[in-house]
Amino acid sequence: MxxxxxxxxxxxxxxxxxxxxxxxxxxxxxxxxxxxxxxxxxxxxxxxxxxxxxxxxxxxxxxxxxxxxxxxxxxxxxxxxxxxxxxxxxxxxxxxxxxxxxxxxxxxxxxxxxxxxxxxxxxxxxxxxxxxxLNWKTYEEELSELKQKEHLSIHDNVQFKDIKDIANTVFGKNAKRYQLSYFRVIDKTWLWCPKLSIVENGDTKSVASGWLNLLAEDWTYIDESHQDVAIAKERTKNYMEEMNVGRERAVFAKYKNNLGFNSYRFVGVFKISGVSPDNDEFLRYDRISERVRIIKSTVSKQLES
Known part of the structure; x- marks a missing residue:
């Protein structure tokens, strides 16, 4: 724009x-x-x-x-x-x-x-x-500047337009597009871009193919489930696999910015801790870090050398 x-x-x-x-x-x-x-x-x-x-x-x-x-x-x-x-x-x-x-x-x-x-x-x-x-930077200039930093923090008010930009800027990828909102980016770190559920009159409604994702107001945890009871129960039974491998999720929540456009923002690195103490149909992911390391792309390294 x-x-x-x-x-x-x-x-x-x-x-x-x-x-x-x-x-x-x-x-x-x-x-x-x-x-x-x-x-x-x-x-x-x-x-x-x-x-x-x-x-x-x-x-x-x-x-x-x-x-x-x-x-x-x-x-x-x-x-x-x-x-x-x-x-x-x-x-x-x-x-x-x-x-x-x-x-x-x-x-x-x-x-x-x-x-x-x-x-x-x-x-x-x-x-x-x-x-x-003083310079009104373009979106591309903002991403280029971010690539030069060591870390991205939850306090950095950086808006990403799509998942491709997150993967390429933060995790050193070189992709043209991504259709998935959850995939491994490096070692035990997975990129997760959840659409947050809507709560109306106390009822939680899915906006993402039945998935229910509730982010705490202070961003310290995420509760995840599915509106299909069978899927929800299966998830709560088998969560130990993710816990045992020590998988971490770098989470970029999807939201509408102040102009009404869909955007993604980093809200922290999360790790599964078990069944949610608030609702046994949900899994609880606790935030373990307020920042994520920015990985320099191999393409950039080759150009520098």
């Missing part, structure tokens, strides 16, 4: 919120800097474990904007927070110099414009400080 389409898609999410739309688009236009990437409706996991919604977030500058309108003043709660929102959230604890600025839409137009001017000045000043590194 080019910048024009991205910006239209991003700001169209606030078009039914008149005051919010006015403030956020005013901030963006007054910045007048196409190297700054804006993200609308970005959830942030605070250090106290709760979530807050940034109406506008600038990841390169680590600055968030919250707009308070009359009918929802101080309303940024976790009511009806979707798992998609939780997975796409950025972690405040992993963001140095994170700053949040509130905009009160109940004020007069002169007061609102004065506050817009104040916040824009702050953003411009910070952008000037990091000018040499």
């Amino acid at each position: 080019n910048k024009r389409d991205y910006l239209i898609k991003t700001f169209s999410r606030t078009k039914r919120k008149d005051y919010e739309n006015y403030i956020l688009t005013a901030i963006w236009h007054k910045l007048d800097n196409m190297n700054i990437k804006p993200i609308s409706q970005q959830y942030v996991k605070r250090q106290n474990g709760r979530y807050a919604l940034m109406d506008l977030y600038f990841p390169q500058l680590k600055i968030g904007i919250e707009v308070d309108e009359a009918y929802h003043l101080n309303n940024h709660t976790e009511d009806n927070l979707r798992m998609d929102d939780i997975i796409s959230a950025v972690y405040e604890e992993s963001i140095e110099d994170f700053q949040v600025y509130r905009m009160d839409a109940t004020k007069s137009i002169d007061e609102i414009n004065a506050r817009i001017h104040e916040v824009v000045s702050i953003i411009k000043n910070k952008a000037a400080v990091v000018k040499t590194t």
Whole structure:
């Protein structure tokens, strides 16, 4: 997606919120800097474990904007927070110099414009400080940059478009596509890209060929089962095979990002621990690591040599 389409898609999410739309688009236009990437409706996991919604977030500058309108003043709660929102959230604890600025839409137009001017000045000043590194990277540039790192962490807010990109970028593969969402990538490590189940009125519903995958809100475990009782029972009977070989699962959960596109995000390395203590029809996978080692591709090594 080019910048024009991205910006239209991003700001169209606030078009039914008149005051919010006015403030956020005013901030963006007054910045007048196409190297700054804006993200609308970005959830942030605070250090106290709760979530807050940034109406506008600038990841390169680590600055968030919250707009308070009359009918929802101080309303940024976790009511009806979707798992998609939780997975796409950025972690405040992993963001140095994170700053949040509130905009009160109940004020007069002169007061609102004065506050817009104040916040824009702050953003411009910070952008000037990091000018040499300020760059709105393409998706391909982000993946290329990731390949140079040693590890991928759950705190890295990296979105993958498909499983091929995960395998090639993180595990050194050179594939054109993958149809499977679970396969071995190296030694005892398997790549697992589960579609998370939907819970409605207490009932768990599958969105992946009958598989039921429940990720804990804090990402510390995953419970897995199948809506076919026979398959579920067979899984709980034979889980010791996976446990005995010490198989580990590098998990990239599938979710919809803030623009509504399917994406994958790393949520940790997991290992089976047995039957879930919450439901004996589910298997429990506990997170054993918050990061995974990035494997350099043999193709890259050959080119370097």
